[in-house]
Amino acid sequence: MYSYKFCKFWISFNYSLNTSILFLNSHLSVERYLLIFHQGFLNSHKMIVHYVPMIVLAIAAFIYSPTLVMLAPCKEEFDDSVPVCGGSCYQLLPGIGTFDLVFTIFIPLSFIISFNCILVIRVMKQKRRMLQKDIWKKNLGMMIQLLLISMLHVTGWMPIVIVMLIVMANNNPPIIVVQLQASWILLNIMYIAVITNPLVCMFAIPEIKEKMFSLLNSIRIRRQQISPSINNQTHTSSIKKN
Numbered sequence: 001m002y003s004y005k006f007c008k009f010w011i012s013f014n015y016s017l018n019t020s021i022l023f024l025n026s027h028l029s030v031e032r033y034l035l036i037f038h039q040g041f042l043n044s045h046k047m048i049v050h051y052v053p054m055i056v057l058a059i060a061a062f063i064y065s066p067t068l069v070m071l072a073p074c075k076e077e078f079d080d081s082v083p084v085c086g087g088s089c090y091q092l093l094p095g096i097g098t099f100d101l102v103f104t105i106f107i108p109l110s111f112i113i114s115f116n117c118i119l120v121i122r123v124m125k126q127k128r129r130m131l132q133k134d135i136w137k138k139n140l141g142m143m144i145q146l147l148l149i150s151m152l153h154v155t156g157w158m159p160i161v162i163v164m165l166i167v168m169a170n171n172n173p174p175i176i177v178v179q180l181q182a183s184w185i186l187l188n189i190m191y192i193a194v195i196t197n198p199l200v201c202m203f204a205i206p207e208i209k210e211k212m213f214s215l216l217n218s219i220r221i222r223r224q225q226i227s228p229s230i231n232n233q234t235h236t237s238s239i240k241k242n
Helices: 002-037 039-044 046-070 094-125 127-132 136-169 175-181 184-204 206-241
Strands: none
Touching: 002 039, 002 046, 002 094, 002 136, 002 184, 039 046, 046 094, 094 136, 136 175, 136 184
16 A cells, blocks of 8 residues: 555656656747747746746646546556556556647647747848847857757657657557666656756856856855955964964
């Protein structure tokens, strides 16, 4: 009973995190496009365009995934010796499994890929006009940042997505494909994208990078201010002793 409840919780939590990350990164792709080509609109509607979608998408992910896992209309047989207890049984159901794959993976990845392609095409087409206004380097930098973050998720998710498509498209899929679906190799590739995402964001997004360097500089200055005072106190005490 303990393993069953733990697996339910772990699958719900795991799926919620993965879904929210994909949702938020698809929103990031749209927002970065608006930041480059419609900055005035983004600045004047920041609450509606930036904060509200992020909150709604995160809440939706943490409601949708646990609800589906807890109310799955199938018999669960978990194995706590394999990653994510082998997953939830609803993913094997033709209707619900297909909808879940499209809603939580295909649509976010499609947004990420589509807006990246549109962004690259528009930036390259408007290169000459941007050079005249001296904003080419800035927009090129933002485009590279978005591409780094987006490609991290696409490369991390595509292997497991391809395997899941093969399983769902065949009534009797090859055994090796079924084994790959729960393989720790493919799952770890996906998790590498999740784990490294904060690091990529830290070094790719200028606002975060500036705050990080500002924090490091303030710590360095504080240490430099403390060090002379300690040396002065040591020197004073040695003079008194002499």
